[in-house]
Amino acid sequence: MTKPGKAPAPCGVAGTSPGASGKVGGSCAVVAPKVGSLYRWPTMVASPLGPLLNGRQGPWSTNKNRLGQVLDDRWTLEAIVGQGGMSTVYQARDRDGGVVAIKILHTHLAEVPSSRARFLAEERASHQVRHAGVVAVLASGESEGVPFLVMELLEGETLAERLRAGRLEPTEAIAVAVGVLEIVARAHDSGIIHRDLKPANIFLTADGQVKVLDFGIAKLPHDATGYLTGEGAELGTPEFMPPEQAGGSDHEIDARTDIFAVGATLFYSLAGHPIHHARSSNEALVAAATRAVVSLSEVVPDAPDALVAIVDRALSFDAEQRWPNARAMARALVATLPASERASLGAFDTSPTLPETSPRSPRRRLG
Known part of the structure; x- marks a missing residue:
């Protein structure tokens, strides 16, 4: 099967153990490992934080000042590997010599x-989903009142970075989508809706696994704070939103919201552009809320009919017309492949509760 990478070559992952789940094919997916841009904070269409920043020092001026800092007498911050509007991710060295990623709000x-609630949601999601395809949160703590998460350090590239080299072939796009759907299915089993699935939040590791990143705006069960949800709050990325999310109807968001986003990601992977043509995020938001998506066949005429039908169904404007769950969509995608390709991809587990797919380091709370 076509692997989501450049060419097969020896490779490895720092700080993580490969698992059978979420793996694309049977060998390495990325030749040149890259670390960075893997922990970007999710897009917020409208930020309420502007007034709070007046007269404050910007975050970028303090990032480099942390280099060399030791957290909890254990982790030394060595380099910045990614940063966004909410957090910065550092490569850090454990006192035992291991290398990890540390994400600091x-x-x-x-x-x-x-x-703070959205930042810490990543730890909750990692604990609740317990799947090798979710970035492991190894520990958490605070430094001078600022929370941080200790996470596995990934090597590889995001799907967004991979797509800069060009569109994916159908078998490669299917392999990535099935890996994502397996992870999403486990999250849905736990009552968690990701709400920001997109190429930038899908990571292809150097040994061929698929990881889903950034559960910072996930809809979690029993959210007593109310900070992670809210009627009228447009959280996510408009280019990959279904209409109910673009309209801010939080009560309508469920597993089918993520299924739409996987369909939009598949569309982008195969067509090379988003589901709606828009000149700005606001224009994309309006389009997502009001316009049906054109059939994949109109933009990728040579796409297999069975694949077109699967993507089109996932992108239905009416949530009732979409795939009922992630496993149903994954099974349909696998069924479009020849038997030899299915064997290469591996069987998709259809059980309601999937077994643990790889050993996970025990989490602990610090401080």
């Missing part, structure tokens, strides 16, 4: 309850 957001 920007100082000026540490006192904002909604920002």
Whole structure:
């Protein structure tokens, strides 16, 4: 089967053990390992934080000042590997010599309850989903009142980075989508809706696994704070949103919201552009809320009919017309492949509760 990478070559992952789940093919997917841009914070269409920043020092001026800092007398921050509007990710060295990623909330957001809650949602999601395709949160703590997460350090590239080299072939796009759907199915079993699935939040590791990143705006069960959800709050990325999410109807968001986003990601992977043509995020948001998506066959005429039908169904404007769950969509995708390709991909587990797919380091709370 075509692997989501450049060419087969020896490769490895720092700080993680390969698991059978979420693996694309049977060998390495990416030749040149890259670390960075893998922990970007999810897009927020409208940020309520602008007034809070007036007269405050910007986050970027303090990032480099942390280099060399030792957290909890254990992890030394060595380099910045990614940063966004909410957090910075550092490569850090454990006192035992191991290398990890440490994600630190920007100082000026540490006192904002909604920002802190969203930041810590990643730890909750990792604990609840317990799947090798979710980035492992190994520990958490605080440094001078600012929360941080210790995470496995990934090597490889995001799907967004992979797509800069060009569109995917159908078998490669299917392999990635099935890997994502397996992870999403486990999250849905736990009552978690990701709400921001997109190429930038899908990671292809150097040994051929698929990882889903950034559960920072996930809809979690029993969210007592109310900070992670909210009627009228447009959280996510408009280019990959279904209409109910673009319209801010939180009560309508469920597993089919993520299924639409997987369909939009498949569309982008095969067509090379988003589901709606828009000149800005606001225009994309309006399009997502009001316009049906054109059939994949109109933009990729040579796409197999069976694949077109699967993608078109996932992108139905009416959520009732979409795939009922992630496993049903994954089974349909696998069924489009020849038997030899199915064997290469591996069987998709259809059980309601999937077994643990690889050993996970025990989590602990620090401080």
